[in-house]
Amino acid sequence: MKKVVFIFLMLIATVVQAQFTESLSSDRPGQALSVNMVGKNVFQTQAGIDFFDSxxxxxxxxxxxxxxxxxxxxxxxxxxxxxxxxxxxxxxxxGARYLLSNLDRKSKSSVQLSYDFGAVNKNTQLTYIYGNSFSEKLWYTVNLGINIGDTFEVNNAMYVLNLTYALNHKMGLFIESFGTFLNSTSPLNFDAGYYYLLNNNVQLDVLIGENNGLFFGAGVTWRIPPKSKKLK
Incomplete structure (x- = not known):
């Protein structure tokens, strides 16, 4: 399975053209992966901490x-x-993420492939990501993933349904449902939260959710754009 991941990364690394987006695109807050890429020559850190009451x-x-x-x-x-x-x-x-297509002005799709070296049972996860907007302020993101063991057995599958509403160009709210299915089924989990853009390259966030008990989280996303781009 490690060889499969390596070959995938080498094949799609040949894609070389890009544009820089004005505002960062973060996977935070919440469980859903963003359908957007970070942009060419952009390094981005998404850090946080969660606390589980149970x-x-x-x-x-x-x-x-x-x-x-x-x-x-x-x-x-x-x-x-x-x-x-x-x-x-x-x-x-x-892992790696690849933008499959801009389906139209409102929707996009991408795919994320990653290998977990730290899990008790090492595994590869392939996730399809779809994003669409109802309006300029309201959009949703869907993640559908499959978890595969080193001997190519399917361990499980996961889903995330995320709905985000932008209050303005700096802040917004989200709510989402997430869980697993196939070999093991988790109860209906959910979380909700808030994000705030300090500027185009720094975002703060908080969330609260239910996953076999209450959990709380907070974090920051920090983007380092190409040298030619100035912090706004």
Whole structure:
């Protein structure tokens, strides 16, 4: 399975043309992956911490993204766990995201492939991402993923349904449902939250949700644009 991931990354790394987007595109807050790429020569960090009331565990997490083009990026992330912000490595992934198409002015689709070296059972996850807008202020994102073990068995599948509303050009609200199906089914999980753009390259966020008990989270997204682009 590791060879499959490596070949995939090498094939799509040949995509080289891109444009720079004025405002950052973050996977935070929430569970849904964004359908958008970060942009050519853009490095972006998405960091946060979640707290689960049922276990009193903290889950510090960071996700790093680098864009080779408007259509292709590589990414990597980790999740830690513990009662004192550290201890166990829950997940360590390396992957890539590719923009499949701009279906029309309102919708896009992309695909994310990643391999988790840190999970108890090493696995590959392939996720299809679809985004569409009802209006300039209201849009939704759908994630459908499949989790495959190193011996090519299907471990599970996941879904995320995210609805986001922009209050203005700096802040917005979201609500989403997420869970798993196929080999194991999770109860209906959900979360909701708020994001605020300090400027085009820095975003803050908070959320609250239900996943076998209440959980809370907060984080920041920080984008480093190409040198030719100035912070606004």
């Amino acid at each position: 276990t009193s565990y903290f889950y510090p997490n960071s996700f790093f993204r680098y864009g080779f083009s408007e259509k292709f990026e590589i990414n990597s992330g980790f999740i830690l766990s513990g009662v004192r912000f550290e201890n166990d490595l829950e997940s360590f992934t390396i």
